[in-house]
Amino acid sequence: MDALDSACALEAKQTAMALTNHFAKQPKQTRLKSAEECRECGLAIIKARQEAVKGCQFCTDCQELIDKGKL
Ligand SMILES: [Zn+2]
Numbered sequence: 001m002d003a004l005d006s007a008c009a010l011e012a013k014q015t016a017m018a019l020t021n022h023f024a025k026q027p028k029q030t031r032l033k034s035a036e037e038c039r040e041c042g043l044a045i046i047k048a049r050q051e052a053v054k055g056c057q058f059c060t061d062c063q064e065l066i067d068k069g070k071l
Contacts, residue, residue, distance in 0.1 A: 038062050
């Protein structure tokens with residue numbers, strides 16, 4: 001395994017962990033339909049995020065601010 005492989009593997013692992021944490025925090029939203037556009041800034045939410053985070057209503061940037069209590 002070279003450096004690029006291990007970097008990709010690490011990134012995939014961190015993404016999986018972040019999604020697991022997200023689901024653990026918001027179990028009630030897993031059945032909701034995801035929004036196609038962010039409710040805060042109106043930007044399109046990418047399909048992968050809509051499918052990965054069931055019921056998501058915000059783009060990753062806005063969700064991060066919300067999680068930090070800044071919105
Ligand atoms: Zn947004």
